[in-house]
Amino acid sequence: MECNRFFVIADTHYFASSIGAYGEEYEKRMRYEQKTHAETQAINEAVFEYLESVKDIDVVLIAGDLTYNGEKESHKGFTRLLKRLKESGKRIYIITAGHDYRPHPYGFNENGRFDVEGIKRGDLFDYYYEFGFKNALAVDREHLSYCAQLFPGVRLLALNNDDDGTGKPTYSGEQIEWIREQAIKGREDGQFMIAMNHYPLLPGKPVFALTPDAVMKNADAVTTMLADEGVHLCFTGHMHNQSINEKITEKGNKFYDVCTGSITGCPAKIRIVTIKDEKTVKIESMPVPDFEWDMGGKTTEKYFADQFDMMINSTIEDMAGNPDRLLRDFGASGNRILQAVFSRLGKIVSTSTIGSFSKKLLVKADPAISERKLQDLVAEVVRNMFEGDQPYIEGTPEYELFMKVLGRFRPIIKILNKKFPSVNGKPADLFEIVKHTIGNYGIPDNEAELILK
Ligand SMILES: [Fe+2]
Ligand SMILES: [Fe+2]
Known part of the structure; x- marks a missing residue:
């Protein structure tokens, strides 16, 4: 197998600056926020410019929560960035998540918070068709999931689990069967299978297991199935933290959850992944680059911290x-x-x-x-x-x-x-x-x- 490298970023939370995020109420709200808000368009632009500049890595995975809260303007702005990156020669694979279709997205101005137009979950397929679904080997449209050939010999299961009707991230039985079929087919075809899924499948840190939506309800069964069917590695996001965790199933198969932080909040990291051979994967992390913003003299890292x-x-x-x-x-x-x-x-x-x-x-x-x-x-x-x-x-x-x-x-x-x-x-x-x-x-x-x- 040749050496395959790709980027993983997560929780881009793009918020179109044209909407507005400022004023007293906004400042009050930001006292409780881990991630930035008004800055996110500038951060995404800087990150995408960097990704475009790296000539020897052609593949970018984005693990969901693409926009701040699903504002229509933010989806339009973010897809413009994706298009530009694609035109530069990169192949982009996204999944969407809960923040991409919130029912009441909003902005802030001097008068406080105001509602803005959002989009429906059903619209996401069309918005992001070009970035994963279009060239997929198999698509589960209802669950906004697909299986794609990442490199010769390497396949990606891009999985979305944010809608089973209960509002809690989980996989339905029907979707689990689709995933199993794809995993078996990949194995039979001699493929190295990896997965991407917004919500963590193993708790990033033990304390996260106490937070209601930090890990999927049926994660234990799903990770066992994936590992036993030959999918040993999954890239996740959602919690905005950097972590790598491992589980070994009763049959002795390993499963790794590599969770990547949001590019819009501390620790603001980009992952670089290298598949070295059929059993070895190297994970590296780097800080998001400096972006156009008045940081009052602080470094980017200090600003996020x-x-x-x-x-x-x-x-x-x-x-x-x-x-x-x-x-x-x-x-x-x-x-x-x-x-x-x-x-x-x-x-x-x-x-x-x-x-x-x-x-x-x-x-x-x-x-x-x-x-x-x-x-x-x-x-x-x-x-x-x-x-x-x-x-x-x-x-x-x-x-x-x-x-x-x-x-x-x-x-x-x-x-x-x-x-x-x-x-x-x-x-x-x-x-x-x-x-x-x-x-x-x-x-x-x-x-x-x-x-x-
Ligand atoms: Fe997020
Ligand atoms: Fe999330």
Whole structure:
């Protein structure tokens, strides 16, 4: 097999600048956003210009959430970019996702938020026909999925799972059968099969398994089927984080989920994938290039990181003053005990240093970190989780601190473990979840060589 290379980008969230995103209400909203909004047209233009400039990579995969919220103007602008890139000689394979047909897309101006025209899910096939469907070997139009020949000997299953009528990402039985047929056919034809799917199939980080739509409902069955039928690698997006995770089925087959962050928010990465031979795939990551925007003197990386940290810092403020806003995300709205715990925690996090916080809990922090503001550590830990390769593994002062602190809350954690959904079929264990959230022990998330079988 010859060496095949391609780009993967995800969650482009293109928002046409002509709609408008500014004003007081917009600024207020952006306090809670991980990704940028007004900047996204400029970011996409810079990323596409870069992709076009790389002459030795001809294939680009885009893993869904193409537009901000499905604004008609954004679809028009984004497809213009796709067309230009295609005309430059690239082959483009997209899938769409939930943000491409939201029922009430909007913009912002000095008077606040206003509605704009969107498109229907049924229109997506025509909008994006040229970018995957047109030259596909097989198309499942109802599910906006297709199977395409990426290179000689390499086939892509571009899968969409955002509409089973329940509003939750999942595959219907009928679609699973179509996927199985394509996988078997690929195997019989001697093809190296890979997949792309917007919603993660394995939780990027263990804590994501607690978020309602972070992983598909029937992901376990689907990943087992894919791996056992010979599809060992899938590119995903949606959570806007960088992660690579592995599962081994009962039959001993491997399945890898390579999740790529959004180009419009920290960590803002582009993946470069090299299929080295029939069982080895190399994954590399690079930052999105600089884009045309007034960043107030910041580097692009700092600009994205500051947007991310603003979201965390606003969330900590809400923890203290409006805890129910956060509990709603965990399906625990109205829970008085959790409200009290969140509120107290929020106040402590925003006013303590690591040292003073530890002292209150009768825990000893390493002097090397005790002067640091607790809120800064929390913001960094969350950002690390999205950037991947989290550094606070066993033996670091930060790891020791987190475990000692959790130990002080053991009785509450026992209650919480029962309230959270199981993770990969096992009961939730907050100690394990936190351990793997602050430190990455598995495959590196940004640069890795995967052995598929
Ligand atoms: Fe997204
Ligand atoms: Fe998404």
